[in-house]
Amino acid sequence: MADGAPPPRLQTRPRSLGVTAKISLGLVGARGHVGAELIRLVAAHPRFELAFVSSRERDGQRLADHEPSYAGDLRYTNLDAEAAAGQGADALVLALPNAMAAPFVAQVDARAPATVVVDLSADYRFDDGWHYGLPELTRADAAGKRRISNPGCYATAMQVAIAPMHDVLAGPVQCFGVSGYSGAGTSPSDKNDPDKLRDNLMPYSLTGHVHEREVTRRLGLPVEFMPHVAAHFRGITLTANLHLSRPFDLDEVRGRYYAAYGAEPLVEVTGDTPWVSRIAGRHHAEVGGFTLAADGRRLVVVSTLDNLLKGAATQALQNLNLAFGLPETMGIPA
Numbered sequence: 001m002a003d004g005a006p007p008p009r010l011q012t013r014p015r016s017l018g019v020t021a022k023i024s025l026g027l028v029g030a031r032g033h034v035g036a037e038l039i040r041l042v043a044a045h046p047r048f049e050l051a052f053v054s055s056r057e058r059d060g061q062r063l064a065d066h067e068p069s070y071a072g073d074l075r076y077t078n079l080d081a082e083a084a085a086g087q088g089a090d091a092l093v094l095a096l097p098n099a100m101a102a103p104f105v106a107q108v109d110a111r112a113p114a115t116v117v118v119d120l121s122a123d124y125r126f127d128d129g130w131h132y133g134l135p136e137l138t139r140a141d142a143a144g145k146r147r148i149s150n151p152g153c154y155a156t157a158m159q160v161a162i163a164p165m166h167d168v169l170a171g172p173v174q175c176f177g178v179s180g181y182s183g184a185g186t187s188p189s190d191k192n193d194p195d196k197l198r199d200n201l202m203p204y205s206l207t208g209h210v211h212e213r214e215v216t217r218r219l220g221l222p223v224e225f226m227p228h229v230a231a232h233f234r235g236i237t238l239t240a241n242l243h244l245s246r247p248f249d250l251d252e253v254r255g256r257y258y259a260a261y262g263a264e265p266l267v268e269v270t271g272d273t274p275w276v277s278r279i280a281g282r283h284h285a286e287v288g289g290f291t292l293a294a295d296g297r298r299l300v301v302v303s304t305l306d307n308l309l310k311g312a313a314t315q316a317l318q319n320l321n322l323a324f325g326l327p328e329t330m331g332i333p334a
């Protein structure tokens with residue numbers, strides 16, 4: 001999918017920001033798992049500052065009482081779309097459940113079109129007018145984009161695993177994914193119920209998951225995705241089965257992954273098979289475990305990432321840094 005240019009009404013330039021001036025961010029969905037990770041990242045960032053954090057449930061409560069990493073006086077506030085767009089923040093980050101972003105985007109378009117919007121949900125990932133921000137694969141198109149859709153967590157892991165072999169695939173890619181239950185958000189469901197997950201692995205959405213459609217669209221080839229949720233809190237293991245158009249040996253496979261990611265600070269190619277227990281709380285993705293079938297024409301690749309970080313908040317921060325012309329990894333811990 002080509003990243004379309006923003007529509008003409010969005011061409012207004014952001015207000016001029018000095019070299020060291022703070023850049024203000026408003027966050028809607030601030031109570032959630034992803035919102036909380038973003039607050040921690042922004043609290044420690046040298047250039048961004050929180051202008052507001054919106055939550056219905058915590059309206060009026062002190063942010064510092066919930067997020068000790070934040071030292072200021074801000075309180076949660078319950079802002080509707082019009083009020084959020086009217087705050088004059090340089091960027092608006094939407095960390096709401098799916099299907100809720102549109103009113104916020106409409107209000108920003110109408111009232112403050114120069115505001116940078118980063119949406120964490122799936123709502124604009126299929127919209128050619130929005131930039132799809134998976135920087136390791138799309139940063140060449142990032143300059144000047146002010147409507148940015150953050151990829152899905154599994155979708156990031158799948159694309160990291162598949163992209164280096166994209167030109168030699170002979171058919172659909174099968175992906176088996178296992179997520180920690182923080183992936184299911186905070187609204188109670190079987191998928192985030194620790195009692196139901198104990199000693200269990202829960203398959204769900206076994207065809208047609210939004211991330212299956214997302215990756216199929218982004219890579220332009222069919223991906224067959226089978227997600228599961230497990231008893232751990234955070235982190236994804238994604239095992240991809242790639243049918244190849246010619247035989248490969250392992251050196252050539254590894255060479256492709258090192259060529260793609262060797263210089264990437266947030267994607268690590270590993271000799272060993274990545275383990276989810278080693279990625280929880282880390283900001284990068286890992287890819288490795290390269291295993292070829294005897295005929296060299298079937299490759300299995302494993303990627304891991306923390307769904308709340310590289311799968312969501314860290315990637316959003318990469319996208320925000322790029323949108324404001326800052327170094328892409330500014331404020332992202334090693």
Ligand SMILES: NC(=O)C1=CN([C@@H]2O[C@H](COP(=O)(O)OP(=O)(O)OC[C@H]3O[C@@H](n4cnc5c(N)ncnc54)[C@H](OP(=O)(O)O)[C@@H]3O)[C@@H](O)[C@H]2O)C=CC1
Nearest residue numbers: 029030031032033034055056057095096121183185186307
């Ligand atoms: N969890 C993950 O691993 C990942 C999540 N995402 C996406 O990021 C977004 C946020 O996910 P996550 O943090 O897990 O979700 P949570 O369920 O943890 O949080 C949702 C947030 O949205 C607010 N909210 C819920 N319903 C409404 C509503 N009707 N109107 C206004 N605000 C509402 C909640 O606060 P309050 O009720 O107080 O208003 C809360 O702050 C989702 O779109 C998700 O798909 C993307 C990648 C990974």
Ligand SMILES: CC(=O)N[C@@H](CCC(=O)OP(=O)(O)O)C(=O)O
Nearest residue numbers: 120121122152153179183184229
């Ligand atoms: C375990 C679990 O339920 N995971 C979520 C992850 C999706 C997500 O959060 O991403 P979106 O932004 O695309 O909704 C799911 O499969 O729906």
